[in-house]
Amino acid sequence: MPQTAAAVSPQTVQADADADAAAALPSFGIALGQPLYYWPRETVMQFYASVADAPVDRVYLGETVCTRRHEVRHAQWLEIARMLRDAGKEVVLSTPVLVESDTDIAWMRRACAQHDYLVEANDLGAVRCMAGRPFIGGPHLNVYHADTLAWLAGLGAVGCVAPVEMDARTLGALASARPAATRIEAFVWGRMPLAFSARCFTARHHRLRKDSCEFRCMDYPDGLVAATGEGQGFFTLNGVQTQSATCLDLCGETLAMARMGVDMLRISPHSGGTLEVVQQLAAIRAGRQAPAPSGITPAGAQRCNGYWHGAAGIVWEARS
Template identity: 50%
Template structure:
């Protein structure tokens, strides 16, 4: 099974982004997804910069994928998406149906997690459009994925979001700007101050969600590091790790150790927990969706085996 690094969900300074991917070039990750997927107002890097990063990673032996924006809100957003789709050098991950339309019948592509593919007919249709890999929806449980794995078209690879805060929803409204009483069009790029997003708590001071501009994320980090045997048994081709502000290289190393059989999954999770973005209250990780439970829950492997 290959390891992929998902697209950067947060807004980091330009030099931080370049330094980050230089570090990622030296890790065991096989596939790297690049590009702005969250907000079109984030302009620290332009397409030409992403292409420079892509070339750096390609020279390091990585397979590079250019990811498109999830929510297209203007003609300029559509134009930017079409430029990515038209590139001749790198595979493209389509994150909305506009990108699928721009790629269908023209070149192979990756069907991103936000296309919401939940059944075999939709999966077959996407493969007919040219998808060579699809990323399962974030909330898809193990048993449902097993059904789709049995019915997926020949030659279509499956990728699963295995690590990171879950990008649950996107809105035309910017919640980070709203938090500062700023309009979206004059957000003053507030996301730069929150490299792992802005924690939202309930009135009882419980961690609830993370605000990341127009994106809403899970408060807890979703982790399937101790479900690696499940992924292998299901025939998953790629496990995706989402970047975080610190310790991403160490996270990749732990997943790689489990992949190689050098570290037991339970030991790997124990080593993983101190590397996660700090949580103010409660458990820092979750895996509920994978087990058909509320996403914020943490299901222990022994309990999951009993339930099965």
């Protein structure tokens, strides 16, 4: 007797179709940048306990803004790193951006001296400290063209984070001309890190000296917004760091970035909304959700496209 074909459920057909659609999508990794704000130790620990279960591929750890922030010390960052590595995450230890004091140098050297985790080098002193070992070039190395990227690759760079000021065309050109073994990472969500200064703006706001700041940064878990005379948020003060007041939201451009050769998309942690954005990127990557702006911003901030369209980075421009 002829055999009757087994019935296939509509759910199975839909699951197969979703799998085929996801396989046709360009792939990208999801990276979680290091926390840029000064959070209490318990908040940091709770946050990374949640990150362990999140669909994040790479996690950056360490203090990059101000080494006076001591709620989480180097040994505790290593404990978090081990926990996240056991959860299947790639862990990267980041070095300080503005290296001025002996304390800054010590933080940088501790990160570079260990061999268990990849290092994000955020200044050329850290690049030299790596002595040819593999590292990731941080966004503040200001790699704008392929010659600089090739030079860093010759010094050991296996990846590079694009500066936030880079527009889509320039980023595509950098990705297409990169050395074969070098991966490109780009920011997609969070307040944009713009500049660093020897002066602590948060301490100055409270009429305090930098060395006796009373750790006022902890009062602002998403930074202190500075407004223009007309009341428009213009910058965010975060100790010695200046950030955008608006929140970058390029979640709608994720597949476009992947098609141009960007390997990793970075989310910058904030006190709320971070893991929700991670879930949205994971859904886009899996084909369960069409690319679209996240619609999530920290602390009621306005959103912006950054410099993606080559326009002023503070504005939001909706494009189909």
